[in-house]
Amino acid sequence: MAAVIPLADAQNSDNSPPESESELLPQYDALAPTQHRVIRQSTGWRLLDAIIEFFHPATRSVPPRINKPLFPATIITCQTWLSNKLSRFSSTPWLILTFFFVIWIIVTLIQVHFSIYAAEADGEAPEKLTCTASLWSASGCGLNGVYCAPFSNRTYTFRCPASCLQVVTLDKALVGQDIAYHERIVVGGQPNYRGDSWLCAAAEHAGAIQDVVGGCFNVRLTGSVASYPSVSQNGISSLAFDSPFPLSYTISKCETEQYCQDFSLASFFVSFVFAILLLFCRLSNTTFYFSLIILGYWTVVFFSFDAVRFDDRFFSDAFANFLPLVAVCYILYEYIIKSTLPDINSYSFDMLIFYLVPFFFAVNNVAWSSQFPDVTLTGSVFDDPATVVVLFIQIFIIGFFAVYLAYYQRKLQRLPKLVSGYGIFFVLFFMLPLALPLLTHLHHYMISLLLLPLSTEVQTRPALAVQSFFLGWFIQGVGRWSFASPLEVASQQQAGDIAGTSVPSWDGLNITGWKNDRYISWLYTIDDIDYRDITTSVADKVKIDAYSLRMNDVEIYRSTSASYNVSTAALFDVPSLIHNGNLTVPFYFRVAAVQNGRTLDYSKPLKLYLNGSVVFFNGTWVP
Numbered sequence: 001m002a003a004v005i006p007l008a009d010a011q012n013s014d015n016s017p018p019e020s021e022s023e024l025l026p027q028y029d030a031l032a033p034t035q036h037r038v039i040r041q042s043t044g045w046r047l048l049d050a051i052i053e054f055f056h057p058a059t060r061s062v063p064p065r066i067n068k069p070l071f072p073a074t075i076i077t078c079q080t081w082l083s084n085k086l087s088r089f090s091s092t093p094w095l096i097l098t099f100f101f102v103i104w105i106i107v108t109l110i111q112v113h114f115s116i117y118a119a120e121a122d123g124e125a126p127e128k129l130t131c132t133a134s135l136w137s138a139s140g141c142g143l144n145g146v147y148c149a150p151f152s153n154r155t156y157t158f159r160c161p162a163s164c165l166q167v168v169t170l171d172k173a174l175v176g177q178d179i180a181y182h183e184r185i186v187v188g189g190q191p192n193y194r195g196d197s198w199l200c201a202a203a204e205h206a207g208a209i210q211d212v213v214g215g216c217f218n219v220r221l222t223g224s225v226a227s228y229p230s231v232s233q234n235g236i237s238s239l240a241f242d243s244p245f246p247l248s249y250t251i252s253k254c255e256t257e258q259y260c261q262d263f264s265l266a267s268f269f270v271s272f273v274f275a276i277l278l279l280f281c282r283l284s285n286t287t288f289y290f291s292l293i294i295l296g297y298w299t300v301v302f303f304s305f306d307a308v309r310f311d312d313r314f315f316s317d318a319f320a321n322f323l324p325l326v327a328v329c330y331i332l333y334e335y336i337i338k339s340t341l342p343d344i345n346s347y348s349f350d351m352l353i354f355y356l357v358p359f360f361f362a363v364n365n366v367a368w369s370s371q372f373p374d375v376t377l378t379g380s381v382f383d384d385p386a387t388v389v390v391l392f393i394q395i396f397i398i399g400f401f402a403v404y405l406a407y408y409q410r411k412l413q414r415l416p417k418l419v420s421g422y423g424i425f426f427v428l429f430f431m432l433p434l435a436l437p438l439l440t441h442l443h444h445y446m447i448s449l450l451l452l453p454l455s456t457e458v459q460t461r462p463a464l465a466v467q468s469f470f471l472g473w474f475i476q477g478v479g480r481w482s483f484a485s486p487l488e489v490a491s492q493q494q495a496g497d498i499a500g501t502s503v504p505s506w507d508g509l510n511i512t513g514w515k516n517d518r519y520i521s522w523l524y525t526i527d528d529i530d531y532r533d534i535t536t537s538v539a540d541k542v543k544i545d546a547y548s549l550r551m552n553d554v555e556i557y558r559s560t561s562a563s564y565n566v567s568t569a570a571l572f573d574v575p576s577l578i579h580n581g582n583l584t585v586p587f588y589f590r591v592a593a594v595q596n597g598r599t600l601d602y603s604k605p606l607k608l609y610l611n612g613s614v615v616f617f618n619g620t621w622v623p
Helices: 007-011 032-055 072-085 093-117 143-148 199-206 264-279 285-303 313-337 348-364 385-411 415-435 444-455 461-481 490-494 511-517 574-579
Strands: 152-160 173-175 178-180 192-194 215-222 248-253 519-521 524-526 532-534 546-551 554-559 563-565 586-595 598-602 606-609
Touching (some): 072 348, 093 264, 093 285, 143 554, 199 248, 264 285, 264 348, 285 313, 285 461, 313 444, 348 461, 385 444, 415 444, 444 461, 511 519, 546 598
Antiparallel strands (some): 152 215, 192 248, 519 563, 546 554, 546 586, 586 598
């Protein structure tokens, strides 16, 4: 009897028996390698597609726009009021602009005259100072301070700008064996200050002027003083120094003064008010933008609170930088800012709150940028924990808004171009120093230029605030510090800091020679020649020409011998101290090599007492 085949199986040709034995073999074996290659390629392509999709989405989003302005009725009221007040100029907006700028120029020049040039104290014009000016410069006074004489019996009248307490040293300064960093250099007080103290900070410490408005004061030179105690008063704690210094001074208030106070902080408010008025004058976006650039830049130049403006050469440099600044701002406007700004006549209050306020905050706020000029690959900013914390908080805030803007650039399909541009810049930035004898220095105004492209076409209120802040930060950097290179030679970055050059060693000190004859000596190791300690004259050394020896931060010796008789230091009159029995007076010594006329790094301070005791910088004491 024939087997009955179910209908469903009969209709399925796949269930037919194999025609030969070879059909029973696993058919996938021959195809398996090809299939695996296809799978591997598909995984790689899918990953690549995912990366491309992340950086360059398939569809370009519509650029975000602010749909509804703030306070539209109030905008119309303000514009109508201004139009009525300036009705005769309503058909010619350029006349309105000219009128406002003429008024602003007149007001600014009056402020400049009375803030800088019109001061008079005790019947004479005081000498204008910057916030870091001093009577003594370790590198500028020459051997034995010859260029800073006289040291006593002279009286001077000075004038300081406002807000000098916000200025601190960005270099490491040694006062004795103490390191002053990120603080004001004020040594002593009550009543004598050491000659290298910052005059303006010392005047505020003495109570002769106020930080808010600056002022005029008198300085009387008092010569050498035995020591300078630390004094805390008027919000400042001075540094202590327990040894003599050839130049000291006292500070007193002027008996009569006129126009000595500095109201530069109010000038920022004046410029801000003018910018608000221009905002409601129905100007075009382009006209308003360049008007804002002019207001911001010259406000920084004339009224920057750390008062380099008290040096007339600064104004000359400012005029030289103005046209290059306008050219850069034109490029920024054409390629970045034009596509972002809303119509200022319809969104006046949005522009006021989210553009003018951040812009003038950045223009006026030097404290925000005080860390960035010192952030280099070799800078000492990372040696101060408080500075590091502030710096990383700033980096976090900037990074947060950079990510916010990058999110929109991704949606606008612009992220690949930006990443490519940043990649090329940083490759060159870090590779060029490998080929050239240069060091990197990313100035804060360059950070603004790098981040501004992220705001292109992103018209949201946070994006407007970030863009205006970066724009103001750029103008503040150029107006205050001028254009600068991102690549510098070592001497430019040193600026008083340690450059990393080799230094002589105090291991060659003959303690017996110091106790008996007041002789000190040192060693200089030429590691890259023959590993010999050379203790004779510099003529045997290939790398250097001479030595420079500082005693209490005063250069007292510059010659070829690696030893010196301290008794011959006329400025400190060591024989008289010994004769009078003042054997517990300490002196601080630092020595450096001189190469091609340039003084290299100084050694750590060596503390020597006239009774023969020696204290090394690491705290080792030899009685």
